[in-house]
Amino acid sequence: MHILIAETFSDAFRAELAAARLPFEYLPHADRTELMAALAEAEILVVKSRPAVTRRLTEAAPRLRAVIRGGSGIEHIDQQALRERNIRLLSTPGGNCDAVGEQAVGMLLSLLRNLNRADRQLRQFEWKRKENKGIELMGRTVGIIGYGHTGMAFARRLSGFGCRVLAWDKYRFEYGDAWAEQASLERVQAQAEIVSLHLPLSDETRLYANTAFFRSFDHPIWFLNLSRGEIVETAALIEALHAGRVRGAALDVFENEDFNTLTETQRYELAALAQLDQVVLTPHTAGLTQESVQRIERLVLEAIHEVLLMAGA
Secondary structure (H helix, E strand, C coil), X not given: CCEEECCCCCHHHHHHHHHCCXXXXXXXXXXXXXXXXXXXXXXXXXXXXXXXXXXXHHHCCCCCCEEEECXXXXXXXXXXXXXXXXXXXXXXXXXXXXXXXXXXXXHHHHHXXXXXXXXXXXXXXXXXXXXXXXXXXXXXXXXXXXXXXXXXXXXXXXXXXXXXXXXXXXXXXXXXXXXXXXXXHHHHHHHCCEEEECCCCCCCCCCCECHHHHCCCCCCEEEEXXXXXXXXXXXXXXXXXXXXXXXXXXECCCCCCCHHHCCHHHHHHHHHHXXXXXXXXXXXXXXXXXXXXXXXXXXXXXXXXXXXXXXXX
């Protein structure tokens, strides 16, 4: 069964495919024209966060049986187009959830203990010990909105800090566990001191964190988003930060992550966030570690073998 790999994978990953005598074509840097041509023979398409698997792209692949997404998030894949052709879609969200959970804790600690600001000041020979007095994470109430792989990974790590974790997930039932208590959204809004989003991007969640969202909490919160940038309305977050409704924010994702195509408004908003001491920013690195890359590649290999087994190959 012919496999088309349209993103960057390690030498070790490709060596395993070759050792298993699985025919594949490796085109990590192909432009759209090259990719469309290669799809004519593809039966399994392997992607990561790109390329976008559109209806037009699938129409160029008459033999396609499965799309395998290395990583989490499938908003760039036209699922309806796949369903219409009975093309299987497999993803590997468990591959990087531990990495995201770790970074969420790290960014939260940086917010509460003013680590980024203190580091920056000290590098400028400014000794501001009292001004950087922090707040302990121990015993805080944390609200997790979206309790899937990454939400659970974050909750597990918060247990070591004695946090009370309230989880709300619209799409799940009976999901409370040893690390988080199932709660209503209203309860999260009333009790959470820290709120972290772990939602997939969809038409329903796009700009979910808007002005009404930030005004819905009973008291000021610390806010984290390590899911997808388009879930948060940046202007609303900036307004909430200035108004004191958000005490601090940690963002790993942004509405537009292609800095070559930033609009003037997006450039202004990013600059506004960067000027605030109570904001921590990272360039979508939460799920990117040496270990997560290896886990994702292992899960992609398992997914390929699953497709082959189902096909009787």
